[in-house]
Amino acid sequence: MVKTLNELELTVSRxxxxxxxxxxxxxxxxxxxxKFMRPGGKDMTAKASNDPVKGGRFSIVMTDDGKEIPHAGTxxxxxxxxRLAFTWESPHSCDDSVVTxxxxxxxxxxxxxxxxxxxxxSEQARDGHRGGWTAILEALEDTLG
Structure with a gap:
C-alpha cells in the first residue's frame, strides 16, 4: 500500500x-x-540565523559545491x-512539514x-531526509565532542 504525502514520516535517533x-x-x-547543519560532510558549509522563541523564525543556508540550499522554518x-518543534521549509520537503x-x-x-x-x-524525499538528519546528528556529536 502506497502512503500519501501526509502519512510519510521518519524518525532518527542518536x-x-x-x-x-x-x-x-x-x-x-x-x-x-x-557547525553541524552540514549533511554533506566537512566540504559543506552552512550559515544560520534565528529568533529562538515560539513563533520566531530561523534560516539555515547550506552550501554544497558552490550551490546554496536554503532552509527555514518557524x-x-x-x-x-x-523538546523543540518547528516547521521545515526546504526545496526537498513539503511546506507544511514539521520536525519535532x-x-x-x-x-x-x-x-x-x-x-x-x-x-x-515522496518516499525518495523522505529517505533523503533520513540520510541528511542522520548525518546532521553525527555532525552534532562531533561538534559537541
Missing part, C-alpha cells in the same frame, strides 16, 4: 555523549547550527532541554536525541 542542556542549546545557537514549541526533536537524559552526560519529521513529497 545517543550523544554530552549533557542534555548543551545538546539542546546547540539547536538554538546560530554559530553551533552552522519555531512551534521550545520546551527548554526537552526530543532530548532525553539517559544518564548524566548522555543524551538521546530523537528527531521525527512528517510530510514529504
Amino acid at each position: 545517543k550523544i555523549p554530552a549533557p542534555r542542556q548543551k545538546v539542546f542549546d546547540a539547536w538554538l545557537s546560530p554559530s553551533m547550527l552552522a 519555531y512551534l514549541e521550545i520546551d527548554p532541554h526537552s 526533536i526530543d532530548f532525553a537524559e539517559l544518564e548524566p552526560g548522555i543524551t538521546e536525541v530523537t528527531l521525527h519529521q512528517v510530510k514529504f513529497h
Whole structure:
C-alpha cells in the first residue's frame, strides 16, 4: 500500500555523549547550527540565523559545491532541554512539514536525541531526509565532542 504525502514520516535517533542542556542549546545557537547543519560532510558549509522563541523564525543556508540550499522554518514549541518543534521549509520537503526533536537524559552526560519529521513529497524525499538528519546528528556529536 502506497502512503500519501501526509502519512510519510521518519524518525532518527542518536545517543550523544554530552549533557542534555548543551545538546539542546546547540539547536538554538546560530554559530553551533552552522557547525553541524552540514549533511554533506566537512566540504559543506552552512550559515544560520534565528529568533529562538515560539513563533520566531530561523534560516539555515547550506552550501554544497558552490550551490546554496536554503532552509527555514518557524519555531512551534521550545520546551527548554526537552523538546523543540518547528516547521521545515526546504526545496526537498513539503511546506507544511514539521520536525519535532526530543532530548532525553539517559544518564548524566548522555543524551538521546530523537528527531521525527512528517510530510514529504515522496518516499525518495523522505529517505533523503533520513540520510541528511542522520548525518546532521553525527555532525552534532562531533561538534559537541
